[in-house]
Amino acid sequence: MATVIPFLILFPLVMACLMFVIRNNRVRGVAAYLGSVIVMIGVGVLVVQWFLAGAKPVELFIETEVADHVILASEIVLMVVVTCLCFKYKKYWISLLSIVPTLLIAYLELFGPEMEPTYHIYLDHLSILMCLIVGIIGGLIVIYAVGYMHGYAHHHSEFQDRRYYFFMLLFGFLGAMFGFVTSSSLLWIDLFWEVTSIISFLLIGYTKSSEAITNSFRALWMNLLGGTALAIAIAYYAYEAGTVTLQQLVFEGSVGSNIALLPVVLIAFAALTKSAQLPFSTWLLGAMVAPTPSSALLHSATMVKAGIYVLFRLAPALSGRTSGLMVAFVGGFTFLAASIMAIAQTDAKKVLAMSTIANLGLMVACAGVGTAETIWAGIFLMIFHAISKSMLFQDVGATENTLHTRDLEAFHGLIYRLPFLAMVQFIGIAGMFLAPFGMLISKWAALRASVDERNILLVFFIIFGSAITSLYWTKWMAKLLEQSRAPKVKDITKLNEKISLGIHAVMMIGVCLLFPLLSSSYVDPLLREMFGNAEQVLPTATLVVLIVIILIVFAVPAVSMAFGENTRTNIKPNYMNGINDGTDYGFISSYGEVQHMHVSNYYFAHVIGQRKLMLPSQILSTVVIIGMICVILGGVL
Amino acid sequence: MARIMRFASTMLANLFKPPVTTKYPAEPIDFPEGSRGHIEIEIDKCISCSLCALNCPAGAIKVDRVKGTWEINRMDCVQCGYCTIKCPKKCLHMMPGYTEPEKEKKFDLFQRDPAVMEAERKKKAEAAAKAAAAKKSLAAKKAAEAAAKAAESPAAAKSEPTKAEQKPADQA
Amino acid sequence: MKFDTARLIWIIGYLVLAPFIGGLLEGFDRKISARMQRRVGPPILQPFYDVQKLFNKQTIAVRKTQFSFLIAYMVLMIFTGAMFFGGVDLLMCFFVLSTAATFLIFAASVTNSPYSAIGAQREMIQMMTYEPAVLMTAVGFYLIRGTFDVDRIARAGSSAIVVLPGFFFAFVFILTIKMRKSPFDEAGSHHPHQELVKGITTEMGAKNLAVYTITEWYENVFLLGVVGLFIVNRNPLSYIGAIVVILLVYFLEILIDNASARVRWQTMLKMTWGVTLLTAGVNLMMLMLIYR
Amino acid sequence: MGKVKRSPWLLHYDGSSCNGCDIEVLATLTPVYDAERLGVENTGDPMQADILLITGGINEQNAPVVKQLYDQMPRPKVVVAVGICACTGGIFKDCYNIRGGVDTTIPVDIYVPGCAARPQSIIDGIIKARDLFQKRSDEHDEYEKTHHGGAGEEKING
Amino acid sequence: MARKTVVPFGPQHPVLPEPIHIDLVMEDEKVLEAVPNIGFIHRGLEGLADKRDFNELLYVVERTCGICSFGHGNGYVQAVEKIMDVEIPDRAKFLRTIWAEIARMHSHLLWLGLQADQFGFESLFYEIWRIREKVLDLLELTTGGRLIFSVNKIGGVIKDIGDDKMKAILTNMSSIEKDMRVVQKTFMGDYSVQSRTKGIGVLTKDQIHELGAVGPVARASGISRDMRKLGYDGYGMIDFEPITSVFGDCFARIDVRLREVFQSIDIIRQAIDKIPQGELSVNVKGNPNGEALVRIEQPRGEAIYYVHSNGTKFIDRYRNRTPTFANLPALCEMLKGANYADVGMMVVTIDPCISCTER
Amino acid sequence: MAEVIEAANEIVEVDRDRLLETAILMKHQGRRLVQAQTTWYKKSETYECLYTFTDDDTYDTTTYKVILTKDQSVPSITSIYPYANFYESEMTELYGVKIEMIDGDYHDKLYRIKAVHPFGPEEGEK
Ligand code: SF4
Numbered sequence A: 001m002a003t004v005i006p007f008l009i010l011f012p013l014v015m016a017c018l019m020f021v022i023r024n025n026r027v028r029g030v031a032a033y034l035g036s037v038i039v040m041i042g043v044g045v046l047v048v049q050w051f052l053a054g055a056k057p058v059e060l061f062i063e064t065e066v067a068d069h070v071i072l073a074s075e076i077v078l079m080v081v082v083t084c085l086c087f088k089y090k091k092y093w094i095s096l097l098s099i100v101p102t103l104l105i106a107y108l109e110l111f112g113p114e115m116e117p118t119y120h121i122y123l124d125h126l127s128i129l130m131c132l133i134v135g136i137i138g139g140l141i142v143i144y145a146v147g148y149m150h151g152y153a154h155h156h157s158e159f160q161d162r163r164y165y166f167f168m169l170l171f172g173f174l175g176a177m178f179g180f181v182t183s184s185s186l187l188w189i190d191l192f193w194e195v196t197s198i199i200s201f202l203l204i205g206y207t208k209s210s211e212a213i214t215n216s217f218r219a220l221w222m223n224l225l226g227g228t229a230l231a232i233a234i235a236y237y238a239y240e241a242g243t244v245t246l247q248q249l250v251f252e253g254s255v256g257s258n259i260a261l262l263p264v265v266l267i268a269f270a271a272l273t274k275s276a277q278l279p280f281s282t283w284l285l286g287a288m289v290a291p292t293p294s295s296a297l298l299h300s301a302t303m304v305k306a307g308i309y310v311l312f313r314l315a316p317a318l319s320g321r322t323s324g325l326m327v328a329f330v331g332g333f334t335f336l337a338a339s340i341m342a343i344a345q346t347d348a349k350k351v352l353a354m355s356t357i358a359n360l361g362l363m364v365a366c367a368g369v370g371t372a373e374t375i376w377a378g379i380f381l382m383i384f385h386a387i388s389k390s391m392l393f394q395d396v397g398a399t400e401n402t403l404h405t406r407d408l409e410a411f412h413g414l415i416y417r418l419p420f421l422a423m424v425q426f427i428g429i430a431g432m433f434l435a436p437f438g439m440l441i442s443k444w445a446a447l448r449a450s451v452d453e454r455n456i457l458l459v460f461f462i463i464f465g466s467a468i469t470s471l472y473w474t475k476w477m478a479k480l481l482e483q484s485r486a487p488k489v490k491d492i493t494k495l496n497e498k499i500s501l502g503i504h505a506v507m508m509i510g511v512c513l514l515f516p517l518l519s520s521s522y523v524d525p526l527l528r529e530m531f532g533n534a535e536q537v538l539p540t541a542t543l544v545v546l547i548v549i550i551l552i553v554f555a556v557p558a559v560s561m562a563f564g565e566n567t568r569t570n571i572k573p574n575y576m577n578g579i580n581d582g583t584d585y586g587f588i589s590s591y592g593e594v595q596h597m598h599v600s601n602y603y604f605a606h607v608i609g610q611r612k613l614m615l616p617s618q619i620l621s622t623v624v625i626i627g628m629i630c631v632i633l634g635g636v637l
Numbered sequence B: 001m002a003r004i005m006r007f008a009s010t011m012l013a014n015l016f017k018p019p020v021t022t023k024y025p026a027e028p029i030d031f032p033e034g035s036r037g038h039i040e041i042e043i044d045k046c047i048s049c050s051l052c053a054l055n056c057p058a059g060a061i062k063v064d065r066v067k068g069t070w071e072i073n074r075m076d077c078v079q080c081g082y083c084t085i086k087c088p089k090k091c092l093h094m095m096p097g098y099t100e101p102e103k104e105k106k107f108d109l110f111q112r113d114p115a116v117m118e119a120e121r122k123k124k125a126e127a128a129a130k131a132a133a134a135k136k137s138l139a140a141k142k143a144a145e146a147a148a149k150a151a152e153s154p155a156a157a158k159s160e161p162t163k164a165e166q167k168p169a170d171q172a
Numbered sequence C: 001m002k003f004d005t006a007r008l009i010w011i012i013g014y015l016v017l018a019p020f021i022g023g024l025l026e027g028f029d030r031k032i033s034a035r036m037q038r039r040v041g042p043p044i045l046q047p048f049y050d051v052q053k054l055f056n057k058q059t060i061a062v063r064k065t066q067f068s069f070l071i072a073y074m075v076l077m078i079f080t081g082a083m084f085f086g087g088v089d090l091l092m093c094f095f096v097l098s099t100a101a102t103f104l105i106f107a108a109s110v111t112n113s114p115y116s117a118i119g120a121q122r123e124m125i126q127m128m129t130y131e132p133a134v135l136m137t138a139v140g141f142y143l144i145r146g147t148f149d150v151d152r153i154a155r156a157g158s159s160a161i162v163v164l165p166g167f168f169f170a171f172v173f174i175l176t177i178k179m180r181k182s183p184f185d186e187a188g189s190h191h192p193h194q195e196l197v198k199g200i201t202t203e204m205g206a207k208n209l210a211v212y213t214i215t216e217w218y219e220n221v222f223l224l225g226v227v228g229l230f231i232v233n234r235n236p237l238s239y240i241g242a243i244v245v246i247l248l249v250y251f252l253e254i255l256i257d258n259a260s261a262r263v264r265w266q267t268m269l270k271m272t273w274g275v276t277l278l279t280a281g282v283n284l285m286m287l288m289l290i291y292r
Numbered sequence D: 001m002g003k004v005k006r007s008p009w010l011l012h013y014d015g016s017s018c019n020g021c022d023i024e025v026l027a028t029l030t031p032v033y034d035a036e037r038l039g040v041e042n043t044g045d046p047m048q049a050d051i052l053l054i055t056g057g058i059n060e061q062n063a064p065v066v067k068q069l070y071d072q073m074p075r076p077k078v079v080v081a082v083g084i085c086a087c088t089g090g091i092f093k094d095c096y097n098i099r100g101g102v103d104t105t106i107p108v109d110i111y112v113p114g115c116a117a118r119p120q121s122i123i124d125g126i127i128k129a130r131d132l133f134q135k136r137s138d139e140h141d142e143y144e145k146t147h148h149g150g151a152g153e154e155k156i157n158g
Numbered sequence E: 001m002a003r004k005t006v007v008p009f010g011p012q013h014p015v016l017p018e019p020i021h022i023d024l025v026m027e028d029e030k031v032l033e034a035v036p037n038i039g040f041i042h043r044g045l046e047g048l049a050d051k052r053d054f055n056e057l058l059y060v061v062e063r064t065c066g067i068c069s070f071g072h073g074n075g076y077v078q079a080v081e082k083i084m085d086v087e088i089p090d091r092a093k094f095l096r097t098i099w100a101e102i103a104r105m106h107s108h109l110l111w112l113g114l115q116a117d118q119f120g121f122e123s124l125f126y127e128i129w130r131i132r133e134k135v136l137d138l139l140e141l142t143t144g145g146r147l148i149f150s151v152n153k154i155g156g157v158i159k160d161i162g163d164d165k166m167k168a169i170l171t172n173m174s175s176i177e178k179d180m181r182v183v184q185k186t187f188m189g190d191y192s193v194q195s196r197t198k199g200i201g202v203l204t205k206d207q208i209h210e211l212g213a214v215g216p217v218a219r220a221s222g223i224s225r226d227m228r229k230l231g232y233d234g235y236g237m238i239d240f241e242p243i244t245s246v247f248g249d250c251f252a253r254i255d256v257r258l259r260e261v262f263q264s265i266d267i268i269r270q271a272i273d274k275i276p277q278g279e280l281s282v283n284v285k286g287n288p289n290g291e292a293l294v295r296i297e298q299p300r301g302e303a304i305y306y307v308h309s310n311g312t313k314f315i316d317r318y319r320n321r322t323p324t325f326a327n328l329p330a331l332c333e334m335l336k337g338a339n340y341a342d343v344g345m346m347v348v349t350i351d352p353c354i355s356c357t358e359r
Numbered sequence F: 001m002a003e004v005i006e007a008a009n010e011i012v013e014v015d016r017d018r019l020l021e022t023a024i025l026m027k028h029q030g031r032r033l034v035q036a037q038t039t040w041y042k043k044s045e046t047y048e049c050l051y052t053f054t055d056d057d058t059y060d061t062t063t064y065k066v067i068l069t070k071d072q073s074v075p076s077i078t079s080i081y082p083y084a085n086f087y088e089s090e091m092t093e094l095y096g097v098k099i100e101m102i103d104g105d106y107h108d109k110l111y112r113i114k115a116v117h118p119f120g121p122e123e124g125e126k
């Protein structure tokens, strides 16, 4: 393990450089395939090794003199890069958000108190899970990206083709992510944190259009703000406690030590920015201008989960405290508000983004409550969300390449026009909210846990939020199924994209089927690790029922469709008040012409659109956050 | 002020009142006097003058002067009653009771008594002969007028009503 | 999960009897409505005649897939009921219920018909409207009984309605939506002469409509079963009480149906969420204080 | 083979009537005449209807509408022409825009005369129509039996 | 990509028995634009003036519409009488008034029922139509026809109402009045009804004026205009004031029509009280020659009858402009920005009668 | 005794050039357009177009009559009374009057009849 982890961190960096160097698209593509396969194998090896070692928490790298220096140097390099870019685009004040924390960390490292030597890498169930998500989904997305970016460069000739740069960032990101989830030292975490923020920033600005640049700087300052909070927390904690180990912090927090109070709040705050919780949700929406693979990878499947990961880690320290309440409130509220706003979105990617924010909110809320039950729910939310969102993003990207639009209304009757992509979308959406799939079970558990915790606000948030969630998903699915006259389009999705999508779909269904196994053999130990003891969350009876539902949901339409083929059915035209144009697709309008029939979904953009609701929700959540922090500070100081 | 379910008390009260539904078709309809249902003809009074047919706004009546028939298309008559006003002999009557729904269009044909018609024709012929004979004389003209007047009224009075025949609809 | 015979009997009872009970209830509904309107009304068995007629008609459809979705809707609906009467997790029942409803929406959406599609959109809004109250009901039971299991809830010492009056009210309130009764009959437009023609069922004819109707019967029996769950307890006598309450509730629904106009869906949404928060929400808050 | 006559569902279309017959059709459903006694339901949706009740004659613009509504109804079905206008064109048959009665466009099974047709008369018409409906249903069953198991779909029938 | 849906409304639509077609351009459920199309019921009956003499034409005119059949006949004979300079007997005038008001009650009750049915209040609809049957019974009793009476003729009327029938009318009026009070309470006081009608389809006084709307639609917006005040038939001898409301929404229109039902009852009572004995008609000789334009107040508002004749028995031109034709622009204006759920309400609220609109 | 409103009701001939002017005057006086119609008189071979305006307070009504030959056209008053478009569309579709610049014209698709100008000088099938 001691070799695999550095390999996982460094190999992608090497790949990144390689990507930058290779300017031949074909060669780079092959290299990218190889790289991602190797990353996946690496993760596999890590997991196997860890299991062979007994699947127990592992602590590594006590002495890391050299690495620490490298880390410090990298931080400063990053600072310089960010500052230069800020000056180039005349966003001077943002550079402060980079300079201040970096200098703070540098000062801490060079002149700060002597810290007792501890491990820097920590591997437990949670980190392994994160590694798996990053490795497998990340690898698949890279494979997908090779095909996707080909089409993208072709369609968007108005932008400079900088694929080498794009792949460099993707691989760089993978390395940083591995570093992030395995590190235990807060200093290391801080660096990787900053790296992911900046890569995200660069990817958002990939097209260099003015919109992209505005959005990327918005993402940058919000993430850097979180980074600043993180740096302050580290410095404070280092001075107060003389250590910068996350595990130590969590332990102290969970026993209620006063020293840990402030750092925990600040780190939680940082996590909220990273997970795009209100009031910081806008950056994630803006991030949708980036090419789809980066949306899939960074902005839904992995990077935003870094915040969740940190919160899960902090959960024992949050549970039952004001800080936990704050986090739970912000999460729950984000879940509700983002769900409402998702209804009004017509852009498929924006719907996905809103739903991502909403689901992250739910996970944040789970972490905020911080009991074994909610973490169980949160973990499953994370797994299902990662798979299905990555799948949906990729699918929407591929659909966009074929249809040249990602307006939901253009997805009318997609199931007849692009059967494969529509089917995958269908599975992905079903995974997000339909009964047998995991998201729903997680909601079930989250609801139960919040009742157990007597957190009435959260109960309301979940109940109303999930009611609303079903609206926009059902709407989308219905749109796919609607009958359409539009001609069948040629599916230009590349094989590699299809492979990635197919594996995702199989994973989705697989995880559903293996759900009970996963729960008992992996998540329960994880919870035991975190909370000492944890009983089984899901009763067996419910599990059995679940399996039956899965069978029904898949079998019945298939069987009845097979039967349907053999019955003689009279096909009648639609009901249109008796004035069809002779087909299902149009009618004679008032002016005596044929009017094409296209039934649009409901969006209510003027009532509950982002424009209307975003500002009030931001204000409300800001007030809550500031208020709660004041209360906590009042307790500390 | 607005109240929820304002109508509920009426509904509950209605529950204990008998329904107002008529029993039709189990019980016959009670038409009020003067109800406009269908046209009946006293065929023996008819003089085949065709005034009804000419004035019927729906064109439902056919009168054949030669055959002495009076025919009504039941599915054309709008029960306006104008023919009853126009008929000089007042032999058309608007009666209660509607024409039954049918699978075919329904025509009712009435035949005047041939004997009466014969008599009438004879009289007419006589009158015409007389008229022709006295064409140039003023007195003869007056006499012819008197004869024609006489021909109208007693002709129908004596004859038996002819049985109505149903003419099968032709729907080619 | 222990599969004792009692559960099996309940399940089989539901599978076999529900359509008859549902159909009969609808027959009574139509008869009582007619009498309220001072009409004679159709025979009690009219709903069965109608379904029989529908099965005897030529198979028609706008799209063949519609039938598949309707069958899925029916099977899931029946399964929901079977789960409920089989005594498993109540919250799961409700989740499956909404999955079933989703299939209904698909069945309506596969056509290109404006009315059917608008009906489907409205159905989604309806789902969104009643879902909180439904989930709330499950939460209420969980709070006082510590379990979602219908079986265990039904074997409690006292009737749940004693401590859950607010939840009961909220559930009866949304029953109007689920049963497609007048003030909230948004998606279906059960009585014709309204803007939606037949709403979600516009494109269903003959067998499709028959399947839909039978499924509605299953659904109604399930929903009334949930109403009964508020009443029943360990005492067998309570089952008689439950039947009485169910009939009362059903009568109340008929009365509401007949004594109110069909409101706009915006009004429905506001009213229902308001009522849910005010009754079930307040009830929940109080319970949380008590059951610390 | 069921007793389908107990559940005749109506579709009412106003061809070009003067409203007189329309409102009588409606009155037939209201408390005093209450056609629902006979199992009648006024659906407003051709897919669900068994009996097509047309009031008023056919003009240039509504002829295709009537034809289409008729086509959309599943077999077995019965057409009832209510009112003089629907039977023959009545008082308006000389109007330049009137083709004549309903039978100029689709086959009519029952003619209900009257201007306006009385509710009782319409009830008579419905009773006649549902007997016919039963007869056609039996024939339809025979047809289904003899043509059983055929795969594929019939095209929109004319 | 378009988020707009164009929904066809009519010709076969259950909301309205009559065929009218409107293209509704909608976003979500909000109507952005409404384009009407008429002609499904156009017969061209004005052209029959060439084929039916001026007496026969009366029966055609009465069948312009089965709801205000009496009004059409009345307007037409008034126009011809005006050309021929005929003054009809007072008894005939009062009889025409009584029939016109009973017909107005039947029409308003019909409309109230449809309106209730439109917002899904089926029981109220049935209740009103149950009451309406009493009115129809009266009509059949006095004229012989339930909807189309054919009692007018040029120069007077052809039927009398005997004293016993007058009494029957009075007793029936009392029972109708009692039943209608319950209906009025429900319409005016029920929450669900108000939630559907208040503030829906508002037209201000100025808008009404700009759009040329007539009848209860105009009166509900505060325009006190009622052609009966011109004193045709027996109205010159009867006390009444036009009924108005100020809100101009669907609720106000229901209110106005409800109160007009009671007003009709009142007018009928006054007329029965004041009716003189005398002849039913005067003898009219010759053919009309000249032109005249007559305005009368039908249940749906002001209707115009124009007759141009040339001294033969076939008149040159018969024309009527019916209230719905004048109210259609108001409907289109109302529909813009409306909620789809309210489209039916709005279509019904002008009490549309397409049959006479398209003739 | 109830008061009866004595209102004027007259028919006045007006030259077709002065139609718009008259309409503007009517609008100025706050009058409402009651109806517009036309007739083709075979005998005199002329169209007679009638425009009726009424005052809603006094009930005074004036009908202006414009006489046209078959080929003469008349300006549309839709710019002054927008809702006249139904009347004018009807006039063109059924009678074949030439009306210039109708705002919101249905272009002979208002009634969608098969006949061409059935009441006009030359009839025919489409
Ligand atoms: S639609 Fe796509 S492929 Fe076609 S030109 Fe535009 S960008 Fe290129």
Ligand code: SF4
Residues within 6 Å of the ligand: A151, A152, A155, A156, A400, A401, A402, A403, A404, A405
């Ligand atoms: S299809 Fe459109 S969005 Fe997709 S890559 Fe091409 S241009 Fe861009």
Ligand code: SF4
Residues within 6 Å of the ligand: B039, B055, B056, B057, B058, B059, B060, B061, B076, B077, B078, B079, B080, B081, B082, B083, B084
């Ligand atoms: S009642 Fe009228 S329609 Fe019937 S035959 Fe007499 S005149 Fe003709």
Ligand code: SF4
Residues within 6 Å of the ligand: B041, B045, B046, B047, B048, B049, B050, B051, B052, B053, B063, B070, B086, B087, B088, B089, B090, B091, B092
């Ligand atoms: S008008 Fe009278 S007499 Fe003359 S043909 Fe007709 S029914 Fe006979």
Ligand code: SF4
Residues within 6 Å of the ligand: D015, D016, D017, D018, D055, D056, D057, D058, D084, D085, D086, D088, D089, D090, D091, D092, D093, D095, D098, D100, D101, E043
């Ligand atoms: S034929 Fe003439 S009378 Fe008959 S419905 Fe048509 S328009 Fe009306």
Ligand code: SF4
Residues within 6 Å of the ligand: B078, D016, D017, D018, D019, D020, D021, D022, D055, D056, D082, D083, D084, D085, D086, D090, D114, D115, D116, D117, E063, E066, E148
């Ligand atoms: S038959 Fe008479 S009442 Fe019926 S539509 Fe024709 S004219 Fe009107």
Ligand code: SF4
Residues within 6 Å of the ligand: C192, C193, D012, D022, D026, D044, E013, E014, E015, E016, E017, E018, E114
């Ligand atoms: S369908 Fe309804 S709205 Fe239409 S006429 Fe019949 S009752 Fe009236």
Ligand code: SF4
Residues within 6 Å of the ligand: D019, E064, E065, E066, E067, E068, E069, E072, E298, E300, E322, E323, E324, E352, E353, E354, E355, E356, E357
């Ligand atoms: S407006 Fe016309 S169609 Fe309607 S009732 Fe009056 S006259 Fe009849």
